[in-house]
């Protein structure tokens with residue numbers, strides 16, 4: 001994983017314009033390379049908590065991994081508890097890439113921050129994402145929430161990872 005670069009805009013558009021990717025994570029498909037560039041500048045611009053997932057072989061960005069304030073969503077976060085989010089381009093699904101990237105980020109958080117826990121959630125009809133979290137140690141809290149801001153009324157299953165006791 002590495003920080004996003006403005007030169008990634010075309011690759012980001014190629015994969016983030018896929019209607020099967022963004023809506024599963026609560027954001028609309030990108031409509032133009034310019035929009036992708038704007039996302040790199042305004043959303044993917046903090047290299048301390050947001051990374052491009054790149055193919056080791058080619059260096060091509062094929063997904064995103066990050067964590068940040070949970071105040072913009074309906075997840076039942078504890079005081080100061082960050083939310084985790086990620087996606088991987090459809091041609092690369094089910095190869096263990098997201099699990100590898102999430103494990104790397106959790107390891108990095110353990111080594112470099114005082115964060116005690118992370119919260120995340122996945123739409124109930126997106127079990128692959130829940131599987132990624134569970135493989136990385138997240139545990140379902142048993143709660144579901146609805147967040148129309150994510151573009152759908154579908155229930156979201158909530159999971160939490162204890163980083164440090």
Ligand SMILES: CC(C)(COP(=O)(O)OP(=O)(O)OC[C@H]1O[C@@H](n2cnc3c(N)ncnc32)[C@H](O)[C@@H]1OP(=O)(O)O)[C@@H](O)C(=O)NCCC(=O)NCCS
Pocket residue numbers: 020021022024025026086087088089092093094095096097098099100121122123126127128129131132
């Ligand atoms: C969810 C997503 C990030 C997973 O990325 P990935 O690189 O394919 O994940 P991995 O290969 O590391 O792991 C996927 C796991 O889900 C499992 N899985 C896939 N489809 C599944 C399904 N329909 N039901 C249950 N499990 C499923 C895979 O078998 C694998 O588990 P396993 O290793 O035990 O076999 C990817 O599908 C994606 O980007 N989806 C769209 C955006 C998104 O959903 N983001 C997360 C929002 S919460």
